[in-house]
Amino acid sequence: MRIEGVPASAGYAEGPLFDLDRPPAVYAGKATAAEEKTSLEAAIGKAVSRLATIVETADSDAAGILEFHIAMLEDDALSGPAFASIASGRTADAAWRQALDAEIAGYEASDQDYFRARATDLRDIRDQVLRALTEDDDPAAPSGAILCGEDIAPTRFLETDWSHGGGIALKAGSTASHVAMLARSRGVPMIVGLREPPAKLAGMALLDAEHGSIVLAPSPAEIGSFRQSAASFAARQGKARTFLARPAVTRAGTAVRVQVNIADPSDVDAIDIATCDGVGLMRTEFLFGKTLPDEETQYRAYRKVLEWAAEKPVTIRTVDAGGDKPVPGFTVEEGNPFLGLRGIRLSLARLDIFRVQIRALLRAAPHGNLRVMFPMIAMAEEYERAASLFAEEQAELAARGAAQQMPPLGIMVEVPSVAIAPEAFAGVAFFSIGSNDLTQYVMAAARDNAAVAHLNSVRHPAVLRLIGSVTAFGRENGIPVSLCGDAGGDPASIPALIEAGLRDLSVAPAQLAMAKAAISDVSI
Amino acid sequence: MSAAAEATVLITHDVGLHARPSVKFTKLAKTFAADVEIALAANGPWFDAKSIVKVMAAKAPKGTVLHIRARGDDANDAIRALIELVRRDFDENAGHVRSA
Numbered sequence: 001m002r003i004e005g006v007p008a009s010a011g012y013a014e015g016p017l018f019d020l021d022r023p024p025a026v027y028a029g030k031a032t033a034a035e036e037k038t039s040l041e042a043a044i045g046k047a048v049s050r051l052a053t054i055v056e057t058a059d060s061d062a063a064g065i066l067e068f069h070i071a072m073l074e075d076d077a078l079s080g081p082a083f084a085s086i087a088s089g090r091t092a093d094a095a096w097r098q099a100l101d102a103e104i105a106g107y108e109a110s111d112q113d114y115f116r117a118r119a120t121d122l123r124d125i126r127d128q129v130l131r132a133l134t135e136d137d138d139p140a141a142p143s144g145a146i147l148c149g150e151d152i153a154p155t156r157f158l159e160t161d162w163s164h165g166g167g168i169a170l171k172a173g174s175t176a177s178h179v180a181m182l183a184r185s186r187g188v189p190m191i192v193g194l195r196e197p198p199a200k201l202a203g204m205a206l207l208d209a210e211h212g213s214i215v216l217a218p219s220p221a222e223i224g225s226f227r228q229s230a231a232s233f234a235a236r237q238g239k240a241r242t243f244l245a246r247p248a249v250t251r252a253g254t255a256v257r258v259q260v261n262i263a264d265p266s267d268v269d270a271i272d273i274a275t276c277d278g279v280g281l282m283r284t285e286f287l288f289g290k291t292l293p294d295e296e297t298q299y300r301a302y303r304k305v306l307e308w309a310a311e312k313p314v315t316i317r318t319v320d321a322g323g324d325k326p327v328p329g330f331t332v333e334e335g336n337p338f339l340g341l342r343g344i345r346l347s348l349a350r351l352d353i354f355r356v357q358i359r360a361l362l363r364a365a366p367h368g369n370l371r372v373m374f375p376m377i378a379m380a381e382e383y384e385r386a387a388s389l390f391a392e393e394q395a396e397l398a399a400r401g402a403a404q405q406m407p408p409l410g411i412m413v414e415v416p417s418v419a420i421a422p423e424a425f426a427g428v429a430f431f432s433i434g435s436n437d438l439t440q441y442v443m444a445a446a447r448d449n450a451a452v453a454h455l456n457s458v459r460h461p462a463v464l465r466l467i468g469s470v471t472a473f474g475r476e477n478g479i480p481v482s483l484c485g486d487a488g489g490d491p492a493s494i495p496a497l498i499e500a501g502l503r504d505l506s507v508a509p510a511q512l513a514m515a516k517a518a519i520s521d522v523s524i
Numbered sequence: 525m526s527a528a529a530e531a532t533v534l535i536t537h538d539v540g541l542h543a544r545p546s547v548k549f550t551k552l553a554k555t556f557a558a559d560v561e562i563a564l565a566a567n568g569p570w571f572d573a574k575s576i577v578k579v580m581a582a583k584a585p586k587g588t589v590l591h592i593r594a595r596g597d598d599a600n601d602a603i604r605a606l607i608e609l610v611r612r613d614f615d616e617n618a619g620h621v622r623s624a
Contacts, residue, residue: 068543068576071550077577106581114542115583121543300586304538 007212008180010510011189012230013167018141019201020149027093040092043132100126124153167207169214240513250522259506265301268308278312280506281484288327298360306368313369320375343376358393365405378415380424414438419466422473435485458487471501491518529603530593533610541584545614550576558596
C-alpha cells in the first residue's frame with residue numbers, strides 16, 4: 001500500500017515502522033496530595049536532567065530549542081496551576097496535563113505562525129513530564145526505524161540515533177517545524193501530511209522523501225525499484241555535494257546562474273546564500289492562509305528575505321491564488337479554475353487586496369535587490385495596468401514620506417499567448433518562464449491529474465520550441481530570461497533547457513546541488 | 525533604599541522576543557534582585573520578566589516597542605542591561621550577512 005505525502009527533507013529510508021502514538025503507560029495515583037506533589041516535582045526534575053544530558057552533545061540549533069524547553073520546565077509559572085490543582089485533589093498526571101493543555105491552547109490560538117508552531121514544543125514539554133511520571137522510560141525506536149505518527153516531538157527526534165538510517169512520516173506536521181529544519185540539516189528523510197492514515201503501523205516500510213511517499217508491506221518488486229532509486233539518489237547527492245559551493249558551469253565552460261525558489265521566508269534559514277545566485281521565485285501564497293495578510297506582515301516577510309540575500313537579486317511573485325491554490329475570502333469557486341480567475345486576473349479584480357501587497361513590496365524594496373513579477377499574464381494590458389498601480393502606490397507612499405523604491409517589474413511566461421507572441425511585452429524588465437503551467441497549457445493536461453501525467457512533459461518539442469523562442473526574443477531585445485518551474489531542478493530536463501538557450505534557472509533549495517551537478521555534465 | 529526605573533526599547537531581532545531570545549532575556553533578568561516587568565504598551569498588561577512562560581505570553585513580534593520597568597535596589601542596572609541585550613539583537617546576529 002502506497003501513501004502519498006509532502007517531502008519535508010529529501011532522502012530514502014527502508015526499515016521497520018515505529019508507532020509514535022502508542023498509548024502511554026497508565027499513571028498509578030498516590031494516596032495523598034503531598035505524595036502527588038512530590039511525584040510531579042520528581043518527574044519535572046527528571047525531564048530537566050534528561051534534557052540537560054542531551055544539550056551537552058547537541059549542535060547550536062538543537063541546543064537553543066532544548067534550552068527553551070528547560071527554561072519553561074524550570075519556570076514556576078508553568079507548573080503553578082498544576083500544583084494548585086493537585087492541592088485541590090487531582091492526581092499529578094491529570095493536573096499536569098490540564099495545566100499544559102491550557103497553555104498549549106493559548107499558543108494554538110495565536111494569530112502569529114511562529115507562536116502557533118511553538119504549540120508543538122509545549123506538547124513535547126507536557127509529554128516529557130508525563131513520560132517521567134509513568135516511569136515509562138520509552139522503549140527507543142529500533143535502529144533504522146521509520147517513525148510514523150500524528151506529529152513528532154523535537155526531543156524524540158534528538159534522542160533518536162539516526163546513524164543507521166531511518167526516517168519520519170507524519171500525518172500532520174509541517175515543513176516549517178523545528179523537526180523539519182533539524183531533519184533537513186541532518187539529512188534525515190522526512191515526509192509530512194500523509195494523504196491517509198496508515199492502516200497498521202508494523203512491519204517493513206519504504207520511505208521515499210525525495211518525491212513524497214511511503215510504501216507499507218512492500219512487494220519484492222517495489223523493494224527492488226526503491227533500492228535503485230535510493231542508490232541513484234545517494235550517488236547523485238554524493239557527487240552533487242562537491243558542486244554546491246561552486247558557481248555552475250557546463251563542461252564547455254558556459255556559466256549558468258542557479259537561483260532558488262522559496263515558498264516561506266523561513267526557508268532561507270536553511271540555505272547558505274553563497275551557494276546560489278539569488279532567489280528566482282519567492283511565492284507569496286503562503287502569506288494568504290486562513291486570513292488575508294496585512295501590509296506590515298507582508299513587508300516584514302519580504303524584507304527578511306531581501307536582507308538575507310544581501311546584494312543578490314530576489315524575485316518576488318505577486319500572489320498567484322486561484323487554480324489549485326484557493327484562498328478563502330479571495331478566490332472564487334469555478335468549474336475550470338486553471339483557466340479562470342487566478343494570478344494577475346484575480347489581483348486586478350480585487351484591487352483592495354492587490355494594493356496592500358504592492359505597498360508592502362515598494363516599502364521592502366530599499367532593503368535589498370528586489371524584482372517583482374506578475375503571474376498568469378496573457379495580454380500586455382494586464383502588465384500595464386499592474387505597472388500603473390505600482391506607480392500610483394509609489395506616489396502615495398512618497399507623498400506620505402515613507403521609504404520606498406520602484407523595483408524592476410517583470411512577468412511570468414506561462415500562458416501560451418505570451419510565449420507565442422512575446423513582442424507585445426518588449427517593455428517588461430524581465431521574463432521568468434513558469435514551466436509547470438506553460439507545459440500544462442500547451443499540452444492541455446492538468447498538472448494535478450495523474451491520468452494525463454504522461455502528457456505533462458516540459459521536454460515535448462512544442463514546449464521546448466516555445467522556451468527557445470522566448471529566450472531568443474529576450475536575448476535580441478536585452479530582456480533577461482530565466483526559468484523557475486520544477487523542470488529547472490530536474491537533472492533529466494536541464495540539458496534540454498540549456499540547449500534551448502536558458503542560462504538562468506531557479507530550483508528548489510534541496511535540488512540546488514543536483515542541478516549544479518547536472519549542469520556540469522552538459523556539453524554546450 | 526528602593527529605586528524604580530522604566531524605559532522602552534525597539535525589538536529589531538528578526539522573529540521578535542521569541543523562544544531563544546526569551547531564554548536569554550529571562551536569564552539576565554534573574555541576575556538582578558529588582559522586580560522586573562515588561563509590557564507591549566505603556567499602560568500594560570505587565571508580565572514578570574523573570575518568567576519565560578510570562579515573557580512568551582507577551583508574544584512580542586519584531587518591531588514591537590518593549591516597555592521595561594523595575595523596582596528594587598538595582599533597578600537602574602537591570603533596565604540598562606536588559607535594554608542593551610535587546611539592542612544587541614540578543615547576540616544572535618553575529619554570523620549574519622546584512623545589506624547596508
